[in-house]
Amino acid sequence: MLLAILYSANNRLSIKNHEMSLNPSSLSRNSFLNIFKSSQVPAILLVAAFIMLTGNHSLFKGILNIYPLTVSNIPFLASLALFFTLLTAMFFLVICHGKLTRWMLALFLVIASQSAYYMDHFGVIIDTVMIDNVMQTNAHEFAGLITPALVMNTILFGLIPAWMILKITPRITDMKLEIKTRVRYLVLFFILIILLIVPFIAGYTSFIREHRIVRFAANPTYTTYSAIKYATQQLSISKNTVLHKTAEDGVLLDPPSSKKELIIMVVGETARADRFALNGYKRDTNPLLAKENIVNLSNVTACGTSTSVSVPCMFSSLGRSKYDKETALEQENILDVLAKNGIEILWRDNNSDSKGVATRMVYEDFKTPTYNPSCEGECRDIGMLSGLDKYIASHKDKDMLIVLHQMGNHGPEYYRRYPKEFERFKPACQSGELRDCSQEEVNNAYDNAILYTDYFLSEVINFLKRYDNHYETAMLYVSDHGESLGEHGIYLHAAPYIIAPKEQTHVPAVVWMGQNFEYKAKDLEPYKDYAFSHDDIFCTLLVAYEIESKTCEAKNGLLARNRNLKYYANNVNTSDPSPVISLADRPQKHI
Numbered sequence: 001m002l003l004a005i006l007y008s009a010n011n012r013l014s015i016k017n018h019e020m021s022l023n024p025s026s027l028s029r030n031s032f033l034n035i036f037k038s039s040q041v042p043a044i045l046l047v048a049a050f051i052m053l054t055g056n057h058s059l060f061k062g063i064l065n066i067y068p069l070t071v072s073n074i075p076f077l078a079s080l081a082l083f084f085t086l087l088t089a090m091f092f093l094v095i096c097h098g099k100l101t102r103w104m105l106a107l108f109l110v111i112a113s114q115s116a117y118y119m120d121h122f123g124v125i126i127d128t129v130m131i132d133n134v135m136q137t138n139a140h141e142f143a144g145l146i147t148p149a150l151v152m153n154t155i156l157f158g159l160i161p162a163w164m165i166l167k168i169t170p171r172i173t174d175m176k177l178e179i180k181t182r183v184r185y186l187v188l189f190f191i192l193i194i195l196l197i198v199p200f201i202a203g204y205t206s207f208i209r210e211h212r213i214v215r216f217a218a219n220p221t222y223t224t225y226s227a228i229k230y231a232t233q234q235l236s237i238s239k240n241t242v243l244h245k246t247a248e249d250g251v252l253l254d255p256p257s258s259k260k261e262l263i264i265m266v267v268g269e270t271a272r273a274d275r276f277a278l279n280g281y282k283r284d285t286n287p288l289l290a291k292e293n294i295v296n297l298s299n300v301t302a303c304g305t306s307t308s309v310s311v312p313c314m315f316s317s318l319g320r321s322k323y324d325k326e327t328a329l330e331q332e333n334i335l336d337v338l339a340k341n342g343i344e345i346l347w348r349d350n351n352s353d354s355k356g357v358a359t360r361m362v363y364e365d366f367k368t369p370t371y372n373p374s375c376e377g378e379c380r381d382i383g384m385l386s387g388l389d390k391y392i393a394s395h396k397d398k399d400m401l402i403v404l405h406q407m408g409n410h411g412p413e414y415y416r417r418y419p420k421e422f423e424r425f426k427p428a429c430q431s432g433e434l435r436d437c438s439q440e441e442v443n444n445a446y447d448n449a450i451l452y453t454d455y456f457l458s459e460v461i462n463f464l465k466r467y468d469n470h471y472e473t474a475m476l477y478v479s480d481h482g483e484s485l486g487e488h489g490i491y492l493h494a495a496p497y498i499i500a501p502k503e504q505t506h507v508p509a510v511v512w513m514g515q516n517f518e519y520k521a522k523d524l525e526p527y528k529d530y531a532f533s534h535d536d537i538f539c540t541l542l543v544a545y546e547i548e549s550k551t552c553e554a555k556n557g558l559l560a561r562n563r564n565l566k567y568y569a570n571n572v573n574t575s576d577p578s579p580v581i582s583l584a585d586r587p588q589k590h591i
């Protein structure tokens with residue numbers, strides 16, 4: 001329909017502007033080619049139609065899920081298809097101008113082919129969080145995402161059409177005429193959109209109000225909207241340099257004579273709770289942790305569904321409901337608060353980076369052999385324990401927090417996340433193209449990587465045991481987010497939180513406490529199935545270092561909650577200070 005409209009409209013223009021050949025066959029061919037010479041509009045419409053046809057499989061799949069292809073739905077479905085096509089065409093008509101038009105169209109074709117590939121293959125949505133992930137992806141991670149299917153897709157639906165559009169889009173000499181033509185098309189399309197909506201006004205109202213998520217798959221309009229929003233966010237972040245104070249009233253209660261704290265916090269990567277045997281998974285993925293005197297927290301929810309949200313969020317005092325990247329980066333996080341109370345902080349990273357959390361801390365990159373002695377193509381998490389004895393010896397009179405940011409289960413190449421001897425579940429998918437592997441192969445590769453994390457965490461505990469006589473030792477492990485492994489046709493993570501499946505938000509968490517630590521496993525055991533979340537980490541760490549602050553008075557960090565309970569048990573004359581009763585004021589979220 002678009003092509004028919006542009007053909008007839010441009011014929012009117014081209015009669016004025018171009019000579020006609022007398023040969024009837026060349027007349028028709030020339031007329032068709034001439035429409036591409038008189039204005040940039042036809043090229044723009046062609047790109048809009050091409051992207052709608054090849055790059056919006058996810059959008060139409062989502063629409064068909066809501067309105068199945070039945071005879072009665074066909075008129076509305078056709079109306080929706082035209083609506084999105086016209087909207088895309090109008091979008092290009094408004095933003096592509098002058099000499100830049102051909103390059104912008106070519107760029108849109110390539111971006112749309114990439115977005116479509118990730119949306120169709122992994123069921124993801126290209127929103128600001130996803131763009132943030134892409135921007136923070138390092139070369140190594142990027143290489144892991146390039147597959148033959150992606151390359152083929154980019155060539156067929158991105159590069160070749162982009163090359164063709166660069167060839168056929170004319171350079172405009174008469175700018176006034178071009179603007180007039182565009183305005184004419186914009187008005188025409190606007191009227192058409194009204195005509196499309198009017199007969200189905202009820203359908204459109206419900207689609208716009210209740211099915212917002214489906215519209216997120218509109219390619220490339222939503223992708224572009226997200227990119228612009230992301231760029232605006234980044235600009236406003238870099239403008240603000242003043243760091244707002246947090247927990248300024250913090251007081252270290254620990255007497256100087258007491259043993260120093262030595263806590264290792266392991267920030268996990270892409271581990272989902274239901275793949276931990278400790279949470280009842282049928283496979284023995286936690287053979288080593290199961291032997292330790294740990295407390296397994298079975299009901300922990302992530303703050304986000306991607307590293308770039310979850311990591312800054314879990315270290316901030318904002319909590320999920322108030323979290324946004326800009327606010328979090330502009331205020332002190334828990335590491336800043338601990339550091340200003342005299343605690344030595346070390347951040348070791350085998351992931352992408354600390355996502356802005358450790359910018360003011362001692363930071364060591366373990367993704368290369370410079371620091372990491374365990375690199376065999378891929379640098380292993382276990383390498384992060386190397387040289388820690390030296391670090392501890394040089395800070396022996398201080399409280400210490402060591403954060404180890406794992407590579408963990410980072411996808412889609414799960415098979416690269418563990419040494420060969422951990423390939424216990426076979427056959428394991430040996431590709432980043434998860435759809436090329438069977439579900440069993442994907443599960444096997446993913447579970448082998450969990451097995452490696454089990455080993456890594458047990459080694460962290462073994463390391464701390466060596467310091468147990470002289471320090472108050474503890475380990476806290478929590479994953480940043482989970483992972484979809486093909487459930488509902490979705491892979492990987494970073495789904496918008498409101499629609500994120502529990503596989504992406506329910507994360508494993510484990511606490512181990514040494515003999516001198518203020519709390520014991522038996523203190524926390526009664527709460528192991530309580531609904532905790534990343535929101536609880538800020539106050540859990542503050543209380544672990546025995547820092548008193550009003551910031552945590554109203555909050556219920558894991559240890560804060562336990563301390564409240566102790567207080568309650570010691571001060572209230574009752575024979576049954578039941579934890580369930582005393583803590584029941586907190587709404588329980590069941591996953």
Ligand SMILES: [Zn+2]
Nearest residue numbers: 270306307480
């Ligand atoms: Zn992550």
